[in-house]
Amino acid sequence: AVLPLAGPGPNHAVDDPFTASRAQWFRDARFGMFIHFGGYSQLEGEYQRSDGSTCQDAEWIMNKCKIPTADYERLVKSFNPAQFDAKAVVATAKAAGQKYIVITSKHHDGYAMWPTKVNKWNLRDHSAFDKKRDVLAELKAEADRQGIRFGLYYSTWDWHDPDARSTQNFARYKARMRAQLVELIDNYDPALLWFDGDWDTDNPPNPWTKQDGAELERFLKAKDPDLLINNRISKRAPGVKERRVVDGDFGTPEQTFPAAPIDGQLWESCMTIPSKWGFAKWDKNFKSATTLTRNLVDIASRSGNYLLNVGPDKLGRIPQPESDRLRAMGSWLAQHGDAVYGASVASWVADPAWGAVSRKGDKLYLSVYDWSNSLHLKVLEQFDVTGARVLNSPQTVTVTKAGDGYDVKPSGAKTNDVATVIELTVRGEQ
Ligand code: FHN
Structure with missing residues (x-):
């Protein structure tokens, strides 16, 4: 056949x-x-x-x-x-x-x-x-x-x-x-x-x-x-x-x-x-x-x-x-x-030293393992941030343009010892 x-x-x-x-x-x-x-x-x-x-x-x-x-x-x-x-x-x-x-x-x-x-x-x-x-x-x-x-x-x-x-x-x-x-x-x-x-x-x-x-x-x-x-x-x-x-x-x-x-x-x-x-x-x-x-x-x-x-x-x-x-x-x-589920590489940003970033649709997920430095996100392809929150927490998040990307600052301490996840809603060129 x-x-x-x-x-x-x-x-x-x-x-x-x-x-x-x-x-x-x-x-x-x-x-x-x-x-x-x-x-x-x-x-x-x-x-x-x-x-x-x-x-x-x-x-x-x-x-x-x-x-x-x-x-x-x-x-x-x-x-x-x-x-x-x-x-x-x-x-x-x-x-x-x-x-x-x-x-x-x-x-x-x-x-x-x-x-x-x-x-x-x-x-x-x-x-x-x-x-x-x-x-x-x-x-x-x-x-x-x-x-x-x-x-x-x-x-x-x-x-x-x-x-x-x-x-x-x-x-x-x-x-x-x-x-x-x-x-x-x-x-x-x-x-x-x-x-x-x-x-x-x-x-x-x-x-x-x-x-x-x-x-x-x-x-x-x-x-x-x-x-x-x-x-x-x-x-x-x-x-x-x-x-x-x-x-x-x-x-x-x-x-x-x-x-x-x-x-x-x-x-x-x-x-x-x-x-x-x-x-x-x-x-x-x-x-x-x-x-x-x-x-x-x-x-x-x-x-x-x-x-x-x-x-x-x-x-x-x-x-x-x-x-x-x-x-x-x-x-x-x-x-x-x-x-994790349905998420993949977030190619708009560099891999951070403090954790990992994944992407699903218009969301970026910042999984933070290490809090010893401030959370800076180095941007490789420009995008705007239209929203931010901490998963499973009432904390607010401030996102400011800084140097080659964004500084991300939640209002409180880590919510989880394994990884705290900050969700950014983003709008890119594509
Ligand atoms: O020899 C096997 C090993 O026992 C195990 O099954 C793993 C699983 O990926 N694979 C082989 C080694 O590559």
Whole structure:
């Protein structure tokens, strides 16, 4: 079949109207929940070697601790996340102010979190879990019920399937991978597919080619034209840290975010709350709610999304320190969400040292973290200020022309320790 040039198909120009309309929900959402949950969760970050020593890792434990496949299979056989509660997970995302969820359907260990018919290496056929349950179906149904978009992570890299490492048999692996992706689309209707393991140049010898990525993207979008797909479906350009869009719809910086918007591209920064993605009982260095909230504000002010990860334990529960931080972010967002949702870069002003500025329509949102200096706004393109207020506060705000921009002075002290938000109504040339 000949695919049309416009419409469904690989489309990497974010300004293209087709991509822009498909991506509108994503651009407005700004904040999502990533969930790393898989066979590795059963090990909770620790592996006892036969010599009695302990090796620690998390979702990479099979690879990093060099666990023989048979031993890993034996350990995962007792995986029983009986306390996975989709309603509670989605409620936590809602309470955090997150607008979408992306859960690992298959990580690098190849273990499928749904009852795939492609192999037996999955949560239905290889676990101690209730055979009638399907965590992806439960989460999808609950996300629909609570009005949250649903996305699936899928690792193209696979440590379990021998054909994934074999140049000779790679076509067989590709066929199985396609079959699994068709199952995922048909059964769970994801709004977004999040690929990983991007066969980059760091992992030779790798049979996957850039052409394979482009073909897969075309195949998936022909099946569902509304799908959003991240850039890791294909090889990334070597050495490009920000993980810009080469293929797919959006770039994926990881554990970091860029200092400015990425060339008009859609992007989403994914990040952990402690250090690892999957649950590890020793992993306790949690970022503070203040840091996480400011990251979100900074990211929105650079036109990006923040996909913040949780790693459920072997019973399927989101760790308390993670849900505590998410709830704290949600309570800040409940009062200051205008600075984030649907907001993007405020290109009329320079990035300030005291916080971040985002823009939505005729409003600028000044999120102030640091009050040690006066609030000066350096103007790059002229605009008039026709109104000003402090969100969630009766304070008045004085805005005066000063030097290369405006001085902004609220009538009182900060209203919030994470960030106080001043809203300016502006009128520009355009
Ligand atoms: O190796 C994975 C890692 O476990 C995790 O899934 C992250 C999430 O973006 N991606 C990979 C590394 O780039």
